[in-house]
Amino acid sequence: MKRFHFIMLFILLVETSIQINAQTCKPSGGIRGRKPPPGQCNKQNDSDCCVQGKFYTTYTCSPAVTSATKAKLTINSFQKGGDGGGPSECDNQFHSDDTPVVALSTGWYKGGDRCHKYITINGNGRSVKAMVVDECDSTMGCDADHDYQPPCPNNIVDASKAVWKALGVSQDNWGDLDITWSE
Numbered sequence: 001m002k003r004f005h006f007i008m009l010f011i012l013l014v015e016t017s018i019q020i021n022a023q024t025c026k027p028s029g030g031i032r033g034r035k036p037p038p039g040q041c042n043k044q045n046d047s048d049c050c051v052q053g054k055f056y057t058t059y060t061c062s063p064a065v066t067s068a069t070k071a072k073l074t075i076n077s078f079q080k081g082g083d084g085g086g087p088s089e090c091d092n093q094f095h096s097d098d099t100p101v102v103a104l105s106t107g108w109y110k111g112g113d114r115c116h117k118y119i120t121i122n123g124n125g126r127s128v129k130a131m132v133v134d135e136c137d138s139t140m141g142c143d144a145d146h147d148y149q150p151p152c153p154n155n156i157v158d159a160s161k162a163v164w165k166a167l168g169v170s171q172d173n174w175g176d177l178d179i180t181w182s183e
Contacts, residue, residue, distance in 0.1 A: 025061040025107060025154055031141060032056075036148030044083035045075045046175055050142035050150050059138040059154035062107025068180040069108075073123060073167075075174050076103060076158040078133065084158075085147035088134040090115035095133055100166060103134035103158040114183075121163060123179035128166035130159060157181055 033050035041049035050056070063069065076084045078095035084103070087094050090112060095101045102121075104114060114132040121128050136158040141151035152158070157179065164174045 025059060025063050027057045028060040028139065029058045030055050031058060031151065033142045033150065034148075036142075040144065041148035042081075042083040042085070044077055047083045047147070047149055050148050054150075056141060056150045057153075058140070058151050060106060062105045062138070062154045065108065065183065067182050068122070069182060071155050071157045071179055071181055072153065073121065073163070073177040073179045074136075074156055074158045075164060076136075076160065078103075078160055083147065083149075084134065085145070085149075090133045093133075095160065097161040099160060100128055100130040100162040101133045101160045102130045102163065103136040103156075104132055105136050105152050105154050105156045106138035107154055108157075109135040117183065119157075119181050119183055121157060121159070121167070121179055121181045123177050124167045124169050126167045128163055130163050134158070 033052055033054040033056060035052040036049050043049065076082070077097055078084050078088060078101055079097055080094045082097070102119065108114065116131060116133070118129045118131050121130055136152035136156045137146060138152045138154050140146055141149055169177060
């Protein structure tokens with residue numbers, strides 16, 4: 001009987017370890033910041049610009065997606081000339097700030113598998129559906145392609161102003177909000 005209990009305990013520990021490892025997303029590396037050329041980092045929406053010599057962590061993964069995936073909601077302009085930089089990855093188009101659209105961290109973006117799919121974002125006691133149109137790159141940054149901004153953390157839902165409005169967040173609090181999202 002002791003042997004049976006030992007085997008069951010061993011199986012339980014292995015299963016728990018596998019589940020924990022599946023939920024873990026470790027850094028994949030990092031990059032050193034380069035100072036943006038004058039006027040090359042768009043500071044709209046209080047965007048950060050890379051700092052010369054600063055180490056930025058990179059990720060190829062994001063936390064596991066669940067029925068209520070925890071994330072940080074940030075703000076981004078997907079319009080031409082906005083702080084999002086170039087056109088969206090999914091369709092090579094710009095999108096109005098009045099449309100509920102988002103960019104997801106690299107792991108959640110899944111190489112474009114979520115392009116044009118809607119996610120439900122829950123925050124501030126409300127929810128909104130938004131279409132995935134872009135990647136918030138967690139693997140690269142501090143270059144012209146990324147508007148001289150650092151790589152995204154691995155848990156970001158970067159949202160248009162329309163998403164923030166739909167969640168009822170006052171404009172002076174736009175920029176960083178704990179949320180959950182689901183497919």
